[in-house]
Amino acid sequence: MAQATLVAEQRRALPSNLIWGIVAVVAVIATFYFYGTRPAVTTAILASALRQATPLVLGALSGLYCERSGVINIGIEGMMLVGAFVAFLTNVYTANLFLATVVGVASGVLTGLLHAFLSVTIKMDQIISGTIINILALELTGFFYQAGLTTQGKLTPVAIPLLSDIPLIGPVLFNNPPITYLSIILVIVTHILLFRTVWGLRTRAVGEHPRAADTVGIDVIRTRYINVMLGGALAGLAGAYLTLEAVGSFERAMTNGRGFVALAVMIFGKWTPLGAWGAALLFGLANALQTQAQFSNFDAIPHQFVGMLPYILTIVVLAGFVGRAHPPAAIGQPYDKE
Amino acid sequence: MPYAQITPALTQLTKLIKLAHEATMTQQPPPPAPPVLELRGITKRFPGVLANDNVDLELHKGEILALLGENGAGKSTLMNVIYGLYRPDEGEVMVNGEAVDFGDPGEAIERGIGMVHQHFMLVPTLTVAENIMLGREITRGPFLDQATARQRILDLSEQYGLRVNPDAYVRDISVGAQQRAEIVKALFRGADILILDEPTAVLTPQEADDLFKVIRNLVAQGKSIIFISHKLREVLALSDRVDVLRHGRIVGDIATKDATREILASMMVGRDVNLVVEKGPADPQEVVLQVDGLRVKDDRGLMAVDDLSLTVRAGEILGVAGVQGNGQTELVEAIVGLRHVEGGTVRIAERDVTNAKPRTITELGVAHIPEDRQHDGMVGSYSIADNLVLNSYYLKPFATGMVMNDEVINEQATQLVEKFDVRTPSIRTAAGDLSGGNQQKVIVAREFSRDVKLIVAAQPTRGIDVGSIEFIHTQLVHLRDEGAGVLLVSAELDEILALADRIAVVFHGHVIETLSRDEATRDKLGLLMAGVSETQSNEGVG
Ligand SMILES: Nc1ncnc2c1ncn2[C@@H]1O[C@H](COP(=O)(O)OP(=O)(O)OP(=O)(O)O)[C@@H](O)[C@H]1O
Ligand SMILES: [Mg+2]
Numbered sequence: 001m002a003q004a005t006l007v008a009e010q011r012r013a014l015p016s017n018l019i020w021g022i023v024a025v026v027a028v029i030a031t032f033y034f035y036g037t038r039p040a041v042t043t044a045i046l047a048s049a050l051r052q053a054t055p056l057v058l059g060a061l062s063g064l065y066c067e068r069s070g071v072i073n074i075g076i077e078g079m080m081l082v083g084a085f086v087a088f089l090t091n092v093y094t095a096n097l098f099l100a101t102v103v104g105v106a107s108g109v110l111t112g113l114l115h116a117f118l119s120v121t122i123k124m125d126q127i128i129s130g131t132i133i134n135i136l137a138l139e140l141t142g143f144f145y146q147a148g149l150t151t152q153g154k155l156t157p158v159a160i161p162l163l164s165d166i167p168l169i170g171p172v173l174f175n176n177p178p179i180t181y182l183s184i185i186l187v188i189v190t191h192i193l194l195f196r197t198v199w200g201l202r203t204r205a206v207g208e209h210p211r212a213a214d215t216v217g218i219d220v221i222r223t224r225y226i227n228v229m230l231g232g233a234l235a236g237l238a239g240a241y242l243t244l245e246a247v248g249s250f251e252r253a254m255t256n257g258r259g260f261v262a263l264a265v266m267i268f269g270k271w272t273p274l275g276a277w278g279a280a281l282l283f284g285l286a287n288a289l290q291t292q293a294q295f296s297n298f299d300a301i302p303h304q305f306v307g308m309l310p311y312i313l314t315i316v317v318l319a320g321f322v323g324r325a326h327p328p329a330a331i332g333q334p335y336d337k338e
Numbered sequence: 339m340p341y342a343q344i345t346p347a348l349t350q351l352t353k354l355i356k357l358a359h360e361a362t363m364t365q366q367p368p369p370p371a372p373p374v375l376e377l378r379g380i381t382k383r384f385p386g387v388l389a390n391d392n393v394d395l396e397l398h399k400g401e402i403l404a405l406l407g408e409n410g411a412g413k414s415t416l417m418n419v420i421y422g423l424y425r426p427d428e429g430e431v432m433v434n435g436e437a438v439d440f441g442d443p444g445e446a447i448e449r450g451i452g453m454v455h456q457h458f459m460l461v462p463t464l465t466v467a468e469n470i471m472l473g474r475e476i477t478r479g480p481f482l483d484q485a486t487a488r489q490r491i492l493d494l495s496e497q498y499g500l501r502v503n504p505d506a507y508v509r510d511i512s513v514g515a516q517q518r519a520e521i522v523k524a525l526f527r528g529a530d531i532l533i534l535d536e537p538t539a540v541l542t543p544q545e546a547d548d549l550f551k552v553i554r555n556l557v558a559q560g561k562s563i564i565f566i567s568h569k570l571r572e573v574l575a576l577s578d579r580v581d582v583l584r585h586g587r588i589v590g591d592i593a594t595k596d597a598t599r600e601i602l603a604s605m606m607v608g609r610d611v612n613l614v615v616e617k618g619p620a621d622p623q624e625v626v627l628q629v630d631g632l633r634v635k636d637d638r639g640l641m642a643v644d645d646l647s648l649t650v651r652a653g654e655i656l657g658v659a660g661v662q663g664n665g666q667t668e669l670v671e672a673i674v675g676l677r678h679v680e681g682g683t684v685r686i687a688e689r690d691v692t693n694a695k696p697r698t699i700t701e702l703g704v705a706h707i708p709e710d711r712q713h714d715g716m717v718g719s720y721s722i723a724d725n726l727v728l729n730s731y732y733l734k735p736f737a738t739g740m741v742m743n744d745e746v747i748n749e750q751a752t753q754l755v756e757k758f759d760v761r762t763p764s765i766r767t768a769a770g771d772l773s774g775g776n777q778q779k780v781i782v783a784r785e786f787s788r789d790v791k792l793i794v795a796a797q798p799t800r801g802i803d804v805g806s807i808e809f810i811h812t813q814l815v816h817l818r819d820e821g822a823g824v825l826l827v828s829a830e831l832d833e834i835l836a837l838a839d840r841i842a843v844v845f846h847g848h849v850i851e852t853l854s855r856d857e858a859t860r861d862k863l864g865l866l867m868a869g870v871s872e873t874q875s876n877e878g879v880g
Binding site: 196201202204205208209211212214215216217218219328337 | 384421423424442443444445447453455459462463464468469471472473474475477480481482523589654824
């Protein structure tokens, strides 16, 4: 029966490819049209969309690494927050942006390790384990945060010679700060890892049918540990992005729900890196439009409603265009050998 | 050379050969090669269960050893011990005379052991090739080398006569094809000892015959096989030797040439088994199931059931015979409300239930024994007691309002476990931890214990031992005599012939002929199943 619905879903998904094609063409035409009439605003919106998408796509990749191996990660929010805080502190005390990023990522690995220990070894309910991480991260970073600390410097845009001179595309794609570039590279790398390498094949097997993986000698527990820690690293990087690249300082609870939006972005992208990237960009664009609308004295609609735009857009697209997604089959179940 | 010179040379040579021959004759015969696999005193316990009790077993090179035993006797457990999935609590496994202690299946694979599990171990969302190379991936640089893997799979497929399509997704292929993929998977890992745990339970008779050819081929190429089956006919036809397991202990070891069905059956069960069902003539009453012009699509969107009509009356068993894949699965799912009906009608007890909800249909008094027990028949992580009320938990006396009545549920579970001989340490054991045949018994117990008008049974005795088959068959006949209508879908012609009062033969999604039991012979059914009906053959079609 599940198979029946799955196949039916795929068949229904076919015309949706067509819809996506039409959407893409319309988007390109619209972009050129707006660029022709108001070049500065259009460029600003698109550049902002890309940057807003960065923490989301990193968070979504974090979820993807975990869930593809069968471990639910609703702790992305907390992992991000820890990464943001640790990266911030490192930067405050060392003034070294690179070191701060690396330490932020490392702190994400450690929260990942905690999540793996709780959900894989102790076999705690994975949702609860993730929730513990969220609460711990919020309380601990809040407790240790001292007001008045300021970062020393910020990751700034690096223009890529020649490419950044192309009109529209140049400023949008080739004049970005390092973690934004890195996030695009990570999307592509993750895609290749997942679908072209031994690691990816084993990860997918472990997430779908751990017992089958076990019977061919794959260490399910180890695979899950590695993946959850990698997921932690990506969430840590997303956190570092927030403090070191986007804001330049730390505030209490500064992730502000981005970890949860990232989770939605991952599902929206059907547990694939490229899908998640598309979803994150869409969400980023909606956010950028919304910000722009608030700046430009656009008061036909109360700003509260404009602020809802990204979420409404997500719901509409999720419900309307994207067929039901199928999570990895073994998700949420701890693995028992006997 | 002149003849005269050759003769003495020849006599000389003959002498030499004679001498050499005598020398070898008088010499100690070379020590016999150790068995390729030997178990010594294997004991394995689960909480509350002694699954294997001091088991000794030997497998020799090029031998086909059949392992027989009741459901829950410990066959799969023993095989999992050999394969390194379970660690024995006591005892030793020896491969080629050398003691081994496998920490995980990877190490067993390393020593040339391959296993095809009772419930297949394939990842549905991966392709056949990906499944086969999983854990033993072929790479070029950092990347998977699908092309080389594909070629090696096709080579193996050719060498052993196992048809597989490396590019198909496992979720899209038939069980027979999945099975072949599993065997290729073991061979791909260089298995010399191949364990096949109930490989024929899910196969059609034709597929089973093909499998036997493959197995003989494997043995001819030097492999050794352990083969588990509940079908005595297969065991007698295929194996060289039979070991019988009962309550975790080896209770018999017999050369196949000395065995008969009766001997094997009584060794297994510990009593004489009646291999023939006793039943009186049917007394058909009012219609309980009326299917008219039914059209149903399969998973691939093709019309699997096409203009099918049949009638089942109260008090009779209608057998549906046919080569698997002729729409039987879809027919059953459509009747019980699990699959969308594209056209035609299904009426149960005078009510139109076309595309009705499964619960509506269940509440009309329909019992369903699904073909895929783990997928459609039970919730593996729930207890046996809960599984036994899976379609009545919300009704009195199992619930009062919103609250479930554990006492009543447990009491009924205790009774059913006893009556249906489910081998389990407790009624709170998770159904998924039961042996395959005992899982089936839980489902049968649940469905047969309700007040039913119509029983839709798809492969009801799949994976069940001879003793329990006897019991289930008797129960089916008993329910018929009490006035239930039975739609029996089975890939076993023997089962159909033993139970059915009338037989509908399906071919390409519709009934090509319905015979009374008296008219039906194996040959006639065989022809019909191949699509040759009398009316058609007269017109020269088929
Ligand atoms: N993982 C497990 N946890 C607990 N008990 C188990 C587990 N696996 C098997 N058992 C128990 O061990 C006993 C032997 O089971 P096993 O699966 O080996 O039987 P089997 O001979 O293969 O039967 P069948 O013919 O029905 O497949 C049964 O009583 C079963 O309930
Ligand atoms: Mg078994």
